[in-house]
Amino acid sequence: MVETVSLSRCHGGAQGFYRHTSREIGRSMGFSVFTPAAASKARVPILLWLSGLTCTEENFTIKAGAQRLAADAGFLVVAPDTSPRDTGIEGEDDDWAFGTGAGFYLDATVEPWSRHYRMESYIVRELPGVIADAFPGDPQRMGIFGHSMGGHGALSLALKNPGMFRSVSALAPMNSLMGCQMGIDALQRYLGDDREAWRAYDVVDLIRSGHRAPPILADQGTEDEFLPNLLPDALAAACRDAGQALTLNMREGYDHSYWFIQSFLADHFEHHARALGS
Amino acid sequence: MVETVSLSRCHGGAQGFYRHTSREIGRSMGFSVFTPAAASKARVPILLWLSGLTCTEENFTIKAGAQRLAADAGFLVVAPDTSPRDTGIEGEDDDWAFGTGAGFYLDATVEPWSRHYRMESYIVRELPGVIADAFPGDPQRMGIFGHSMGGHGALSLALKNPGMFRSVSALAPMNSLMGCQMGIDALQRYLGDDREAWRAYDVVDLIRSGHRAPPILADQGTEDEFLPNLLPDALAAACRDAGQALTLNMREGYDHSYWFIQSFLADHFEHHARALGS
Numbered sequence: 001m002v003e004t005v006s007l008s009r010c011h012g013g014a015q016g017f018y019r020h021t022s023r024e025i026g027r028s029m030g031f032s033v034f035t036p037a038a039a040s041k042a043r044v045p046i047l048l049w050l051s052g053l054t055c056t057e058e059n060f061t062i063k064a065g066a067q068r069l070a071a072d073a074g075f076l077v078v079a080p081d082t083s084p085r086d087t088g089i090e091g092e093d094d095d096w097a098f099g100t101g102a103g104f105y106l107d108a109t110v111e112p113w114s115r116h117y118r119m120e121s122y123i124v125r126e127l128p129g130v131i132a133d134a135f136p137g138d139p140q141r142m143g144i145f146g147h148s149m150g151g152h153g154a155l156s157l158a159l160k161n162p163g164m165f166r167s168v169s170a171l172a173p174m175n176s177l178m179g180c181q182m183g184i185d186a187l188q189r190y191l192g193d194d195r196e197a198w199r200a201y202d203v204v205d206l207i208r209s210g211h212r213a214p215p216i217l218a219d220q221g222t223e224d225e226f227l228p229n230l231l232p233d234a235l236a237a238a239c240r241d242a243g244q245a246l247t248l249n250m251r252e253g254y255d256h257s258y259w260f261i262q263s264f265l266a267d268h269f270e271h272h273a274r275a276l277g278s
Numbered sequence: 279m280v281e282t283v284s285l286s287r288c289h290g291g292a293q294g295f296y297r298h299t300s301r302e303i304g305r306s307m308g309f310s311v312f313t314p315a316a317a318s319k320a321r322v323p324i325l326l327w328l329s330g331l332t333c334t335e336e337n338f339t340i341k342a343g344a345q346r347l348a349a350d351a352g353f354l355v356v357a358p359d360t361s362p363r364d365t366g367i368e369g370e371d372d373d374w375a376f377g378t379g380a381g382f383y384l385d386a387t388v389e390p391w392s393r394h395y396r397m398e399s400y401i402v403r404e405l406p407g408v409i410a411d412a413f414p415g416d417p418q419r420m421g422i423f424g425h426s427m428g429g430h431g432a433l434s435l436a437l438k439n440p441g442m443f444r445s446v447s448a449l450a451p452m453n454s455l456m457g458c459q460m461g462i463d464a465l466q467r468y469l470g471d472d473r474e475a476w477r478a479y480d481v482v483d484l485i486r487s488g489h490r491a492p493p494i495l496a497d498q499g500t501e502d503e504f505l506p507n508l509l510p511d512a513l514a515a516a517c518r519d520a521g522q523a524l525t526l527n528m529r530e531g532y533d534h535s536y537w538f539i540q541s542f543l544a545d546h547f548e549h550h551a552r553a554l555g556s
Contacts, residue, residue: 008537009501009529015537065343067540223287251287259286259293262345 002134005030011071012037017057020130024121027087031080031127032061033135038074043138045276046131047269048165049079050123052148054101057081060147063258069269075276076137080127082149084116097182098189104177105153106201108190117190123153124161143167143272147261148226149174151218152183155203159211167275169217169268171261172224175235176204182229204231207238215245217271219264221254280412283308289349290315295335298408302399305365309358309405310339311413316352321416323554324409325547326443327357328401330426332379335359338425341536347547353554354415358405360427362394375460376467382455383431384479386468395468401431402439421445421550425539426504427452429496430461433481437489445553447495447546449539450502453513454482460507482509485516493523495549497542499532 005017013036022029038044047070049060060066060079070077083103089112092099103119132139144165146154151173158168177183178198187198199205216239220232232248239246249267254260283295291314300307316322325348327338338344338357348355361381367390370377381397410417422443424432429451436446455461456476465476477483494517498510510526517524527545532538 008533008535009499009531009541010537011541062341062536065346065540067537068343068346068544221287253287255286257286258340259288259345262343263287263289266346 002130011067013071015067022122022126024118024126025084026116027084029081030057031078032057034067034070034077035135036071036074036076039076039136043136044074044076045141046137046139047075047077047272048142048144049077050105050146050150050153051079051082052150054096055082064265065262066265069266073269073273076135078131080123083119087116089113098186102186104149104186104190105157106190110190110192113190124157141166141276143276145169145268147171152177152203155213155216156201156206158213159206162212166214167272168213169271171219171264172221172230172256173218174229175231176202178202178205179231179234180229204234204238207242207244212244214275217268218246218248219251220248221251221256221260223253224256226256280408289345291349293345300400300404302396302404303362304394305362307359308335309356310335312345312348312355313413314349314352314354317354317414321414322352322354323419324415324417325353325355325550326420326422327355328383328424328428328431329357329360330428332374333360342543343540344543347544351547351551354413356409358401361397365394367391376464380464382427382464383435384468388468388470391468402435419444419554421554423447423546425449426534430455430481433491433494434479434484436491437484440490444492445550446491447549449497449542450499450508450534451496452507453509454480456480456483457509457512458507482512482516485520485522490522492553495546496524496526497529498526499529499534499538501531502534504534
């Protein structure tokens with residue numbers, strides 16, 4: 001059951017915020033959906049956006065200017081929350097880079113996080129069905145994109161689920177959780193000390209170990225204050241060595257913010273439209 | 279002296295937030311400026327946005343998707359705050375429709391509000407000079423637009439200052455402060471009981487009493503929850519009777535939110551570009 005929190009007409013379609021009780025997470029989860037006018041005639045492609053650390057389903061929806069582009073392209077755009085919330089797990093709100101707002105799109109295996117922190121299963125095995133049941137989106141034409149931690153999510157989930165996402169792109173993605181302290185800290189707390197298990201959540205390692213995604217579009221600002229956590233060079237090297245198609249645009253003077261995201265979002269919609277039709 | 283609070287590269291230009299000490303207000307005031315890439319070669323037209331009740335300089339800047347349009351049109355877009363803040367006046371924060379966030383773009387004459395609540399003088403007599411001094415905008419090519427209370431501000435200030443604003447438009451404007459209880463309450467507390475003085479802040483009355491503005495573009499959602507405070511029919515009748523050029527678009531199903539604003543903002547940029555060049 002999807003509950004409508006709010007719904008407003010927007011660019012000839014509608015922007016809604018919704019809640020449902022997630023089977024995978026075991027908690028109420030919020031998400032937003034932009035439904036374009038084109039969806040009144042037939043199911044339209046789905047674009048799934050994954051946000052970065054500290055975000056909810058609101059940040060991208062409010063700040064990115066995506067609705068104008070989605071209306072033009074005829075995409076149903078879905079933005080889920082970035083983690084479970086109010087799980088009652090002690091310490092869930094203590095660290096902006098772990099717990100609430102920091103689900104890292106993985107399935108935790110360490111107690112107590114493993115009880116609810118199952119964002120990978122939520123995004124891959126639950127949300128697309130919820131969307132297809134309640135909205136006029138076509139899960140056979142689904143793309144995925146995201147920012148920062150959500151760029152890691154988009155790339156890793158596309159690499160691990162061939163055929164599920166027919167297009168993929170990222171803005172300032174975290175390209176190697178194992179290659180940065182913030183990622184290592186999260187992997188250790190969610191997955192424990194067995195580093196072999198971490199490799200399933202490292203984009204660079206996935207590419208180097210043979211996983212393949214549709215052609216990747218990535219944008220990265222040169223003045224991004226989080227560059228040490230993002231490692232775009234490692235992504236470029238892995239794709240080059242492994243033969244994974246990648247277009248990586250370094251954007252002079254841009255930072256990590258939604259001012260950067262909105263500046264290049266039109267290119268990402270075009271990238272997904274080429275693969276998904278629209 | 280304009281202090282830069284933050285500055286991010288955006289759509290080839292830059293989005294900044296700024297503060298300065300206002301002479302008219304007697305307090306620190308915040309505003310945002312989007313500077314387009316076109317301004318690196320020559321001064322560009324200025325578009326002045328006035329926000330609605332409860333807003334700061336952030337709402338429009340973050341939620342409207344204006345930067346993409348401003349970059350394309352080559353406009354410097356300025357969004358000031360909607361009132362003085364932290365004046366120390368007792369009760370300034372008690373009512374969302376009066377005091378903080380509710381300056382109504384007028385000069386208060388009743389103590390204690392008259393000490394700082396001088397938004398009309400601030401917008402007309404101070405801010406354009408501050409902008410021209412610190413940014414590459416051309417005050418000879420300046421347009422004004424706004425939403426709700428800010429639509430009232432844009433229309434009334436354009437009507438009262440012929441030649442200053444070469445273009446004007448509004449989204450869901452409050453068209454007659456004297457015609458709605460919310461407006462009457464504000465006028466009484468800011469200006470006192472002399473209703474003759476209120477007339478300088480009533481768009482419909484200004485038009486009926488002979489004031490003229492450049493051709494007005496206005497958009498109004500039919501599902502706007504604040505329609506009793508907006509009175510679009512009164513605007514249409516006054517313009518028709520007085521011969522003031524008006525294009526009023528009633529937008530089926532749209533509400534009062536930024537989802538509505540962003541849906542029709544491109545039309546407003548085109549309207550201003552026709553008058554201002556770009």
